[in-house]
Amino acid sequence: MTFRERNHSPKMTAPLTPAAPQDQRFLVLFDFDETIICESSDDALVRTLPDKELPAWLKNSYREGQYNENTQKILAYMAEQGVSKDSIHSAVEKIPPNQGLMNLFQYLQxxxxxxxxxxVSDANMYFIETWLRHAGVRDLFRKIFTNPSSFNAAGQLVLLSFHSHSCPRCPDNMCKQVILREYLAERQKERGGVPFQRVFYIGDGANDACPCLALGPRDTAFPRKDFPMHRLLKEFQQSAKFKTNIEPWVSGKDIVDCLKKIVEEK
Structure with a gap:
């Protein structure tokens, strides 16, 4: 982690001017929790509670694959405990970026x-928009796919599901492979039939492995080293059908080094 990342708000202040879509050769997809930011955004929220932790009954209510439902319960509990919108906003802004991610954003900029x-994230729109804007990198992103969220009249942040799908690997509220396939088809049509030359997917969690099944032999999956996505992709590699390149990362610098080589290819 750089000195800037440890001691200052992770903010890029240079003006961002997105290039014309038809000029961009590559598509990069980012997860948010524990990929762009260094922890789960839910963990940061818990620290705004009076006791700085969830009660045992709420901790024990979590079920595998029910992240969205669990977050809804946490948000409802926070509202009951009087946690304000301002406290939530401040907590999200204070989450540090993952190691080297600001360097990666600077390179991509x-x-x-x-x-x-x-x-592409199973977090929610309020958290992601808040963090990206505070970091000064919101304009780098053409699109955010995540669960809708908004504050109701009582001051509670209400979270909805992104979509429904039939994928057996993913939580009921989101399949990132469905999102990726639909987006690639939509963008190719908008680009006059021209596909991206390569697709890069950067993530860490189990639900980041599924979209990598939609990647081809020229594409690259960047799993955070030794996290669930990495372990699942190593299992996928046992299948002859899975031909995507895998480049584990510890720091954003690892990703920058790999992208530099690809961009410089003739």
């Missing part, structure tokens, strides 16, 4: 003519 950026 300097090569906007090559890269189109998208967020």
């Amino acid at each position: 300097s090569h906007q003519q090559d890269f189109e950026l998208v967020v």
Whole structure:
């Protein structure tokens, strides 16, 4: 982690001017929790509670694959405990970026003519928009796919499901492979039938492995090293059908080094 990341708000202040979509050769998709930011955004929220932790009954109510439902319960509990919108906003802004991610954003900003950026996350729109704007990188992203969220009249942040799907691997509220396939088809049509030359997917969690099944042999999956996505992709590699390149990362610098080589290819 750089000195700036440890001691200052992670903010890029240079003006961002997205390149024309038809000029961008590559698509980069980012997860949010524990990928762009260094932890789960839910964990940051818990620290705004009077006791700085969830009660045992709420902790124990979590079920595998029910992240969205669990977050809804946490948000309802926070409202009951009097946690304000301002406290939530401040807590989200204070979450540090993952190691080297601001360096990665700086690199992508300097090569906007090559890269189109998208967020695909099972967090929620309020958290992601708040953090990206505070960091000064919101304009780098063409699209954010995540669960809708808004504050109701009582001051509670209400979270909805992104969509429904039939994928057996993913939580009921979101399949990132469905999102990726639909987005690629939509963008190819908008680009006059021209597909992206390569697609890059950067993530960490189990639900980040499924979209990698939609990637081809020229594409690259960037799993955070030794996290669930990485372990699942190593299992996928046992299948002859899975031909996507896998580049584990610890820091955003690892991703920058790999992208540089690809961009410089003739």
